Amino acid sequence: MSSPQALGFVDPALVVRELAIAPGSQVADFGCGSGFFTLECARRLGKEGGTVYALDVLPSALEAVVSQGKLQGLTNIVTKRVNLELNRGSGLPESSMDWVILKDILLQNKKKDIIVREVARVLKPGGHAIIMEWNPDESLVGPAKSLRVRPQDLRALVVVEKLAIEKELSVGGFHYAFLVKKVTL
Numbered sequence: 001m002s003s004p005q006a007l008g009f010v011d012p013a014l015v016v017r018e019l020a021i022a023p024g025s026q027v028a029d030f031g032c033g034s035g036f037f038t039l040e041c042a043r044r045l046g047k048e049g050g051t052v053y054a055l056d057v058l059p060s061a062l063e064a065v066v067s068q069g070k071l072q073g074l075t076n077i078v079t080k081r082v083n084l085e086l087n088r089g090s091g092l093p094e095s096s097m098d099w100v101i102l103k104d105i106l107l108q109n110k111k112k113d114i115i116v117r118e119v120a121r122v123l124k125p126g127g128h129a130i131i132m133e134w135n136p137d138e139s140l141v142g143p144a145k146s147l148r149v150r151p152q153d154l155r156a157l158v159v160v161e162k163l164a165i166e167k168e169l170s171v172g173g174f175h176y177a178f179l180v181k182k183v184t185l
Contacts, residue, residue, distance in 0.1 A: 023048030035065035
């Protein structure tokens with residue numbers, strides 16, 4: 001049987017395995033949805049300490065994360081209902097996160113700059129984020145091409161917020177992803 005990534009879809013287990021998320025890390029999953037990345041990060045941190053903050057605007061998404069977390073015996077997840085299009089919308093303290101995960105969020109929101117600014121605000125100096133969006137050239141599945149964020153537009157948003165793109169990650173043909181780092185001044 002083929003892996004999701006081999007079929008062009010993102011496989012959270014493979015992506016998280018590639019990231020250097022250390023024990024004790026503080027991770028925020030912006031727009032966590034049903035928790036694919038939240039749950040994988042929580043498993044990765046295990047009982048080594050660290051917390052995954054699952055943030056979403058939809059109560060039903062947060063309920064799904066809580067339910068799956070309980071079923072899987074994960075006790076290191078904190079859910080919070082937020083609006084990331086507001087200034088300081090995550091409600092997280094400044095420079096408090098080692099990692100931020102942002103998957104398929106920008107295409108759903110008009111205030112992309114505010115969301116990327118919030119990523120930069122909550123990351124610790126030297127902290128990392130993975131920003132993943134639908135590939136604008138792929139059209140077999142996914143949202144309308146007109147909604148997708150082009151890589152060059154995402155690069156521009158990231159640079160404005162003083163985040164440095166370390167590399168592009170291979171996450172499956174339907175998506176592209178950048179590993180970014182908060183630059184210390």
